[in-house]
Structures are given as structure tokens and as C-alpha cells.
Amino acid sequence: MNDQEKEEFKNIKHQMHEEKHMMFHRRNWLRHNAMVPKGFLRYHVLEALNQKAMSGSELMDEIHKHTGGNWKPSPGSIYPLLAWLQDNSFVKELPTENGFKRYELTPSGKEFLGEQTKIREKFQTDASFMTNPFFDRFFSKIPEEKTNQIRASMKALLVASIKLGKTLRENYSEKDLDEALKVLDEASKKINEINTKLKGEKHE
Numbered sequence: 001m002n003d004q005e006k007e008e009f010k011n012i013k014h015q016m017h018e019e020k021h022m023m024f025h026r027r028n029w030l031r032h033n034a035m036v037p038k039g040f041l042r043y044h045v046l047e048a049l050n051q052k053a054m055s056g057s058e059l060m061d062e063i064h065k066h067t068g069g070n071w072k073p074s075p076g077s078i079y080p081l082l083a084w085l086q087d088n089s090f091v092k093e094l095p096t097e098n099g100f101k102r103y104e105l106t107p108s109g110k111e112f113l114g115e116q117t118k119i120r121e122k123f124q125t126d127a128s129f130m131t132n133p134f135f136d137r138f139f140s141k142i143p144e145e146k147t148n149q150i151r152a153s154m155k156a157l158l159v160a161s162i163k164l165g166k167t168l169r170e171n172y173s174e175k176d177l178d179e180a181l182k183v184l185d186e187a188s189k190k191i192n193e194i195n196t197k198l199k200g201e202k203h204e
Contacts, residue, residue, distance in 0.1 A: 041073055043120055045081060046090070046105065046113040053094055053104040056082060085109065121162060 041063075048054060048062045056078045064072035082103055085091040090109035094102045105113070142150075164180055 039116070039119075041077060041081060042085075043113075043116050045078070045085070046109060046116060049091060049103060049105040050110065050113055053102040055100040055102045058100070058102070121166060 044063045044066060045059055048059055048066070054062065056075065059082075060073050060075070060078055082091065086093060086103070088108075089106055090112050091103045092106055094104055168177060
């Protein structure tokens, strides 16, 4: 390994360390209630109650499950939010059953959820930072034009996925969902094959 290759290897290791550091802080961000935007929790509570009536503890468990185990709201964040939603007639408290005080979404709450869903979808579509592949920083040798093409392709995939999710919520079709999953699986498999091929060529 010559001096130039050593320097490039050193830079890559440094960039990987920075990326790992960023991912650690991202996980921390999700786990700390104080750092989670209020709209994030509000949306998930409304979405959960739109499925069925739940108690505060059931909501915490449901959101923990829905976020893939990455984040679980605390009682100090759930119950004040439920009180606020109740004060604004978005939810109503049901009679206590088996020791559980459950909450149900009202018609006003369903309208409010619809508004929140539109805001969330617009944010996801407009959030271009979500479409910047993390490897932009690593593959500095990629021409700028190609980097822009990668970014555009990633954004197109993200927007298409968001639109599909919205359509499936309104008109669920298991057949179409399976077809979409097949396309995504084939794409990821193909990208992995290209990556494996590139690694093999590098070591030849």
C-alpha cells in the first residue's frame, strides 16, 4: 500500500467513525422524549386510537412496537397529551374496564388526524435531506452529475413509497402490496449483487 492509498484508507476510516457517531446520536434522539417533536407523538397517538380505543400504557406499548422498538414514550409525555386531546374534544374517555381507562377517537379527532396525515406526508415528500444517500460522503470519486442522479433516484423511490403507502391505507390490496414488495426486494438484491461484484473486482 503506497502513501496515497494509506491516506485514502485513513480518510475512509475517519468518515466511517463519524457516520457511526451520527447513528449513535440518532438512536439517542429517538429514545429521549424531550428530543422528539411533539407532532411525532401526537400523530402516532391519533393513528393508534384510530385503530381502536387504548389506555395510556397500551399506547406506549403500541408506539414502541410501531417504531420497531426504537422509541417508547414515557407516561410524562403520553398522559399530558391525552389530556390535551380530551380538552380539545379530539378524544373521549371511556368507562373504566378491567382497571383500564381507555380513550376513543372522536369524529373531530378523525378530522384532526386527517390534517396531521397530510402535513406528515408533505413533510416526508419535501424532506430532501432524507434522500441524500449516506455514501455520498464516502464515494468522493463519483462525478457530481452521477451523485445528483443517485439523489434524484433515491428521492423518486421515497416519494413513490410514500404515495403507495397512502393509497394502500385508503384502498388496501394484498396483491398490489406483494407486487410492490417483490419490486423492492429485487432492487435491493440487484444492488447487493453489484456491490459484491465491485468488491470482487477490487481484490483481483
